[in-house]
Amino acid sequence: MKPILVVDDDPQMRDALREAIQRLGYEATVAENGQDGLIKMAGTPFAMIITDMKMPRMDGLQFLKEVRRRVGNLPVLVITGYGTVENAVETMKEGATDYLMKPFSFDKLNAKISSIMESTAADREIITGNPKMVRLLQITRDVAAGDTTVLIYGESGTGKELIARYIHGQSLRKLKPFVAVNCAAIPEHLMESELFGHEKGSFTGATDKKPGKFELANDGTILLDEIGEMPMGLQAKLLRVLQEREIDRIGGKHTIPINTRVLATTNRDLRKEAAAGTFREDLYYRLSVFPLHVPPLRERPEDISLLSEYFVKKFSALLNKEVKGLTEDALSFLLRNEWRGNIRELENALHRAVLLSRGQLIDISDFMLDEPTPAQKTSLHADDNSKRGIKEMERDLIMKTLRDVNGNKTKAAKILGVNVRTIRNKLSEYGKNFPDE
Structure with missing residues (x-):
């Protein structure tokens, strides 16, 4: 199993990150700054990188750009200071896999590491000998080349997100962000802010400006996982985003243009739900420009x-x-x-x-x-x-x-x-x- 590279100039943080990684069952290699990290990378293949933003000699953003130039789509988790939202957005635009804002709990760190390791393993591993799946992958490679919106449907646990990540990995956007949003896991009152972001003071608790997932995925791909769980009121706003290619932050004064490819997954029959009026019909047709069905394991x-x-x-x-x-x-x-x-x-x-x-x-x-x-x-x-x-x-x-x-x-x-x-x-x-x- 390939180790995880930790790049941070703070010795205590390096040790804490190494211990957290080892608790998860992975090996860890540490580096003091970006230049030291590049030296370590020259001799060892890594599963992923965790890097701080502010470091001497070569900061996290410079390091990220160099990693992208040398290694392509090696996953990188960036750790950035509280309140530096612009830095987080910039790292995502440069191809960071995800970011973690200080201060953070080790439960959050563990969740990020586990998610990235699982998803990147999925990127590498689509294991099949089934003729239906082989044909599906052939079609998926063809559709990946363009910017078509794709709706991936099938039962829970069949690998829909894996197919979505495969599409991104085969596309021209593969070195840009892939941002997955679980529509079933976000409370309804927070979903608009999560997707489109908010300005400071726009509502109670909005103590800082926050970019939404669409903004973080700009130039890359956004996955709307379990889109059938999205509330009807938000579906209308999503439809406008897909049509106009721009977003409105909550409390914002101006629209923000986006260049984001949209993929969606569902375990529901959205065609039937659209006919029954429980899912917007116009959104269904906007999402299912290219529908892909993932067969269940029993088939x-x-x-x-x-x-x-x-x-x-x-x-x-x-x-x-x-x-x-x-x-x-x-x-x-x-x-x-x-x-x-x-x-x-x-x-x-x-x-x-x-x-x-x-x-x-x-x-x-x-x-x-x-x-x-x-x-x-x-x-x-x-x-x-x-x-x-x-x-x-x-x-x-x-x-x-x-x-x-x-x-x-x-x-x-x-x-x-x-x-x-x-x-x-x-x-x-x-x-x-x-x-x-």
């Missing part, structure tokens, strides 16, 4: 074994284990499963299996953290003693993980690839208790 049986091999290698390296693959019974179980949660469900299952596995091959019993699925029930024929052993492994794993995260059930659930309710149910079953976070 791609060829991909299950390929993806399983990839995830086993990924989590084995991340968790520092020596798992080499799956037994025939385990692979047969995976092929028979319906995977209603698609690739995301398969990934979580294999994450748990690698954690539980005590040998070099994953067996069916290693998939038993959640309640057994119908496919598991027909596949598992272990005797009572074996089941007790599995339950003990499961309990030990859950308790160890909770201790490692100081009892935070949300963090433990994320590490184990299950929901928080599963953790609480298991603790109740064991007669154990950790205080709610």
Whole structure:
């Protein structure tokens, strides 16, 4: 696994960033300034870079420009001081992957690093042997060359965002920002500010000027993830942005021209919703200039074994284990499963299996953290003693993980690839208790 390069002139910040990166399971290399960072880059390929803005000899912006000239689309997370909004906008225009404003919590830093590492892995890895997906990728490469607005639709967990990032990575905008906005995760009263920005004093709590996501994505690509969740009132404003190619900050006196390619994803049937009046029909047709359908995993049986091999290698390296693959019974179980949660469900299952596995091959019993699925029930024929052993492994794993995260059930659930309710149910079953976070 490639290390992460940290560039910062503050020794305490360098050490803190290195420790945070190592806690996430990645290696870290540190540099004192931009010139030192370029020297380190000459001998080592890196997975991503984290750089401060203000540094002697070569500041973060100069360093970013040189990284873009030498390496192309290597992801760069820029750390910038509070209130320097213009610097943040400029770094995004120069191709920064994302920025983090000081002061920040390490939870926010961890979230940024994890998101970037996952998304850039997705950029490199579209794993498929399925004829439908192969054809989809051929079409995707063709549509990437232009600036057409694309609507990517399909079930949750099928890889829609991955396809969107692939389009950006194959386009002429690939060295410019890719900004993803999860429309389902932003509260309705904050969404307009998040998309279009606001001026200082434009509403209660607007203590500083803030650029919106469209502005940050200028000259690059913006992904409106789960666009079907956008409120109707904001849909009209989005339609105007798409038609006029300009935005209005909240409280702003002038419009701001933008040059941003728009991609959107949805797990809903927006055609039916438009006909029913629950989604703007004019916006639907404006977004679906080029619609792409991503088929569910159950229609791609060829991909299950390929993806399983990839995830086993990924989590084995991340968790520092020596798992080499799956037994025939385990692979047969995976092929028979319906995977209603698609690739995301398969990934979580294999994450748990690698954690539980005590040998070099994953067996069916290693998939038993959640309640057994119908496919598991027909596949598992272990005797009572074996089941007790599995339950003990499961309990030990859950308790160890909770201790490692100081009892935070949300963090433990994320590490184990299950929901928080599963953790609480298991603790109740064991007669154990950790205080709610």
